[in-house]
Amino acid sequence: MRFLALLISLSALCLAADEPLLLQKPAVNSSHIVFVYAGDLWSVPRAGGDAARLTSGAGYESDPAFSPDGSRIAFTGEYDGNVDVFVIPATGGVPKRLTWHPAADRVLGWTPDGKRIIFASGRTAFSRFNELFTVPADGGVEEKLPLPTGFDASMAPDGQSIAYEPTSRAFGMW
Numbered sequence: 655m656r657f658l659a660l661l662i663s664l665s666a667l668c669l670a671a672d673e674p675l676l677l678q679k680p681a682v683n684s685s686h687i688v689f690v691y692a693g694d695l696w697s698v699p700r701a702g703g704d705a706a707r708l709t710s711g712a713g714y715e716s717d718p719a720f721s722p723d724g725s726r727i728a729f730t731g732e733y734d735g736n737v738d739v740f741v742i743p744a745t746g747g748v749p750k751r752l753t754w755h756p757a758a759d760r761v762l763g764w765t766p767d768g769k770r771i772i773f774a775s776g777r778t779a780f781s782r783f784n785e786l787f788t789v790p791a792d793g794g795v796e797e798k799l800p801l802p803t804g805f806d807a808s809m810a811p812d813g814q815s816i817a818y819e820p821t822s823r824a825f826g827m828w
Contacts, residue, residue: 679716683724686744690716695729697744708746717761720744722768726791728752730761730773739773739789752789753796760784762806764791766813774804786818 678690688697691705693714698705709715713733720727724744731740731749737758740749753759757777764771770788778798779785786804789796799807799816807818 679718681718681720681727683720683744685724686720688718688720688727688744690718695727695742697746706746708742709749711749715740715749719761719763719771721764721791722766726768728761728764728771728791730759739771741771741791750793752791752793755796759787762786763808765809766811770797772799772807772809774806779803783821786816 675691680687680689682700686697686699688695688708690696694710695708695715695718696705697708708727711733713731715729715731717730718727719729726741727744728739728741731738731751736756737760738751738753738755739759739761740751742749752771753773755775755777757775759773759775759777762772762774765788769791771791772786772788774784775787776782776784777787783803784805786799786801786807787796788799801816801818803820805819805822807816809816
């Protein structure tokens with residue numbers, strides 16, 4: 655049902671525009687939809703209305719994910735030629751960088767308690783595959799999850815188990 659509401663909201667947004675829009679990677683919470691458009695993050699109320707730009711820095715933002723309480727958004731940011739994990743308030747603001755490794759770090763979501771962000775990276779892989787990690791949402795040391803590989807993942811609401819895709823679709827890197 656939520657997916658249907660998301661499609662209706664995004665369709666209404668596209669129909670209101672004079673030209674077709676390429677809106678990508680929507681993230682939904684109880685009140686808002688955040689999506690990627692033109693390399694920036696935008697937010698629109700689920701009930702409809704005008705979209706507000708959340709990021710506008712030089713670089714590309716993608717993979718938005720709301721924190722469980724809806725107050726923050728984790729995202730993948732590509733600034734200065736490096737792809738890392740960032741977090742901002744759900745209302746927008748200056749992004750806070752959470753990872754600094756030269757390998758690409760791609761946001762997947764949050765732990766259910768909202769204290770850590772789950773991401774995929776090839777930072778410690780011995781070949782061309784990703785593994786799963788978490789990083790504290792307020793900054794700190796990353797921790798590798800005890801899985802051999804991981805492209806995409808979602809943690810159970812109780813935080814005790816995780817569903818994941820071990821490899822990317824068609825074995826591509828992204």
